[in-house]
Amino acid sequence: MAYAEDGSRTNLSALAAVSRAPGVTGRGGPYPLVYTTVKADGRTVNAVAEGRGPVPAPVDRPLVTSGRWVRAGGVVVERGFARALGIRVGDRIAVSGRIFPVVGIAVTAATAVYPWSEPWGPGGGPSDYAGLVWLTETDARALPSPFPPAYILDLKLADPAAAAAFADSYDMTVGSPVQFHTWPGIASQAAVALRSTEPVLDVGAWLLGLLAIAGVAGLAAGRAVQQTRRAGLLKAVGATPGLITCVLLAEYLVLALLAAAIGLLAGSLSVPGLSDPGGSLIGTLSPPASGTVIAVAFLAVLAAVLTTLAPTLRAIRTSTVRALADSPRPPRRTALTALSLRLPVPVLLGMRLTARRPVRTLLHAAGITVTTSAAVALLTFDARRAPGLNLGSATLPDPDDGQGLHLLMAVTAALMLLAAVNVIVIAWTTALETRRAQAIARTLGATPGQVTFGLALGQVLPALPATLAGIPLGLGMYAINAVGPVTLPPAWVILTAAAGIVLAVAALTAIPAQIAARRPVATVLSSEIA
Numbered sequence: 001m002a003y004a005e006d007g008s009r010t011n012l013s014a015l016a017a018v019s020r021a022p023g024v025t026g027r028g029g030p031y032p033l034v035y036t037t038v039k040a041d042g043r044t045v046n047a048v049a050e051g052r053g054p055v056p057a058p059v060d061r062p063l064v065t066s067g068r069w070v071r072a073g074g075v076v077v078e079r080g081f082a083r084a085l086g087i088r089v090g091d092r093i094a095v096s097g098r099i100f101p102v103v104g105i106a107v108t109a110a111t112a113v114y115p116w117s118e119p120w121g122p123g124g125g126p127s128d129y130a131g132l133v134w135l136t137e138t139d140a141r142a143l144p145s146p147f148p149p150a151y152i153l154d155l156k157l158a159d160p161a162a163a164a165a166f167a168d169s170y171d172m173t174v175g176s177p178v179q180f181h182t183w184p185g186i187a188s189q190a191a192v193a194l195r196s197t198e199p200v201l202d203v204g205a206w207l208l209g210l211l212a213i214a215g216v217a218g219l220a221a222g223r224a225v226q227q228t229r230r231a232g233l234l235k236a237v238g239a240t241p242g243l244i245t246c247v248l249l250a251e252y253l254v255l256a257l258l259a260a261a262i263g264l265l266a267g268s269l270s271v272p273g274l275s276d277p278g279g280s281l282i283g284t285l286s287p288p289a290s291g292t293v294i295a296v297a298f299l300a301v302l303a304a305v306l307t308t309l310a311p312t313l314r315a316i317r318t319s320t321v322r323a324l325a326d327s328p329r330p331p332r333r334t335a336l337t338a339l340s341l342r343l344p345v346p347v348l349l350g351m352r353l354t355a356r357r358p359v360r361t362l363l364h365a366a367g368i369t370v371t372t373s374a375a376v377a378l379l380t381f382d383a384r385r386a387p388g389l390n391l392g393s394a395t396l397p398d399p400d401d402g403q404g405l406h407l408l409m410a411v412t413a414a415l416m417l418l419a420a421v422n423v424i425v426i427a428w429t430t431a432l433e434t435r436r437a438q439a440i441a442r443t444l445g446a447t448p449g450q451v452t453f454g455l456a457l458g459q460v461l462p463a464l465p466a467t468l469a470g471i472p473l474g475l476g477m478y479a480i481n482a483v484g485p486v487t488l489p490p491a492w493v494i495l496t497a498a499a500g501i502v503l504a505v506a507a508l509t510a511i512p513a514q515i516a517a518r519r520p521v522a523t524v525l526s527s528e529i530a
Helices: 009-019 079-085 137-141 160-171 183-195 197-222 224-236 241-274 290-317 320-325 335-342 345-355 358-384 399-433 435-443 448-481 491-517 521-529
Strands: 002-004 024-040 043-052 063-067 075-078 092-095 098-107 131-136 150-157
Touching (some): 009 024, 009 150, 024 079, 024 137, 043 079, 043 092, 043 137, 075 079, 075 092, 079 098, 079 131, 131 137, 150 160, 160 183, 197 358, 224 241, 241 290, 358 399, 358 491, 399 448, 435 448
Parallel strands (some): 075 098
Antiparallel strands (some): 024 043, 063 098, 075 131, 092 098
């Protein structure tokens, strides 16, 4: 795109010479470009109005996504600009004080995305934040403006890769009245709008992966008793250890591959929303590459195998008689268990549950730490957000900040949902594994309320240090990926969020704990003896 700062004979002659330069195979224009303002919904913002004809040009044909192309007395608004102002087809807006009906919404590749639609400032100076509208050439030239209309010329080259060299050859000409915007520069500017999403996607994917692995490990531990009994039945009918391993792992592998396929589909469908923060970009939905599919499937299978292999091997090594008897595995005894003897009954039960299952406690704590870090990062991002973009006398939302915030909210919501599922699974698994111990405690005088409190406390105790550890982790994670200075939210906001996470853990744990504590003692003990 070649640009002349006014319509003088010298400048227009220079543009005409550029259009006849070697390597140019097509041109559109020159078109008048008027520096103006747009008023909509009570807000007046800077804009540039490009004069175009009603017939599509040979170069740069804006894609009309809603309505129709320009006509006399009507205006077409660039889609990102229209989205920021809340403009729709049929609305009426003021351009330089003149009222025009909005006849269309369009997207172009010839200018940078909103809010950088102004290629150059008045007089050829630096550009400012501005939106883009199209009018007929007659309507554009009739707009009142403190600056004379500039003129732009859209060029198509035989060798698109030579665009930068073509522009540089004119830039080196002394006193050249023509400036250029090349497609690599415009594409680079469009990529800036996507940079805020990349750290959120990268870090969020790792955090979700770690939390998912912890959840699968907890689920596998919960099904260990069923796997042990199934392994005993298979041994009784003569199955080999290899066959038993394949049978027990098959269900996890099938579910892992099914989940990977659903994840790939969901990720592919979400690409358009993630790759167009302001509404100024368009693209086609392409399926994931074969390398991506293979990598996702491999990671899903690897996660399933690593998290379920230990329970599977434990089930195989259990004797047939013990496996069929479905007797509970003896808990580990640690120094912390002895220290809990003098504590109140609910605290004693909770500390013993925590101490006797160190691996599961660590997985639970890791999930809470990941969730807290994401919540702290979200609060920090929200504290840093600017009030918006200053487009003259009004401020409009920043599409970069909006996209980053929405994506971070989605990742945090997914982490919290997955963490909630993990908490419930771990609490229910612990209640099942300790049903006999809890029944014995009740025969010795413990009330159902004390047992419920003890089961809930077993999950809350590791959640407390995990939540505190997630606060600096979230701040550090955000600081590493942030662009520019980091603004910390008030301490009370972070502490309130951390306290809310701990309370949520207690509430989610209390549900399965209360169900388990209400089982009749005689039924539990008789089933264990049988």
